[in-house]
């Protein structure tokens with residue numbers, strides 16, 4: 001009998017027996033290991049589905065437990081395949097169930113029929129989780145050939161010409177680095193010289209008109225030159241118009257008219273007041289003129305000579 005406790009009998013010798021199981025001549029797994037020499041271990045096995053016994057044809061429900069003979073019968077890759085041989089509890093017949101690592105399930109191999117209650121997701125509008133047959137589908141040789149032909153065509157018609165073009169371009173630029181560098185430096189030198197000249201001109205202009213050094217001056221171009229000339233012409237015409245004697249005469253006439261009217265109205269102060277009024281009006285007219293009053297008066301003083309000088313400019 002198997003030792004169930006830690007009682008060591010008086011004739012037990014540790015060095016001689018090694019263990020209590022050895023002392024009693026029993027395996028550690030007890031009676032379950034009685035067929036171990038055939039590679040069979042007896043385990044408690046629970047039916048994973050409903051079956052019908054092949055011998056007595058009675059229905060055995062899922063979850064019924066048997067003392068099954070567990071045996072390794074093969075491998076699926078590195079996963080062992082086990083078979084469980086059970087004796088029907090209603091008759092003397094035996095049935096065998098195996099593991100199926102490929103499909104992660106159990107299959108009845110002999111002595112019974114499995115009741116088919118598998119849920120098929122594809123049949124019920126779902127998707128199969130384990131698509132184990134995908135790799136097993138044979139490759140269409142024509143499709144494979146077509147694919148490889150297309151790849152070959154792409155290589156010869158697109159990739160190789162592009163690489164060749166890039167290589168040619170690279171060769172073109174890398175052929176004579178000295179000449180390339182010389183050309184570039186020559187170009188840069190010309191640009192640098194022009195830039196320096198321009199900077200010197202700008203500095204001179206700033207210096208002449210006492211402009212702040214940080215003031216950016218406009219670059220001179222044909223357009224800007226034309227615009228400046230046009231502006232100068234307009235301004236000069238306006239100046240000449242203002243300085244012309246016709247305006248002066250008109251203004252004097254207005255003054256005289258006013259004086260005459262005041263006289264006709266019979267004011268007591270008479271000539272003195274009218275003279276004053278004329279003078280004030282003349283001054284007001286001067287102040288409202290767009291150009292500075294001082295220059296206009298100077299222009300008035302010697303309008304003909306200034307006009308001549310302006311035209312000379």
Ligand SMILES: [Zn+2]
Pocket residue numbers: 053054055056057058088089090091092093
């Ligand atoms: Zn049976």
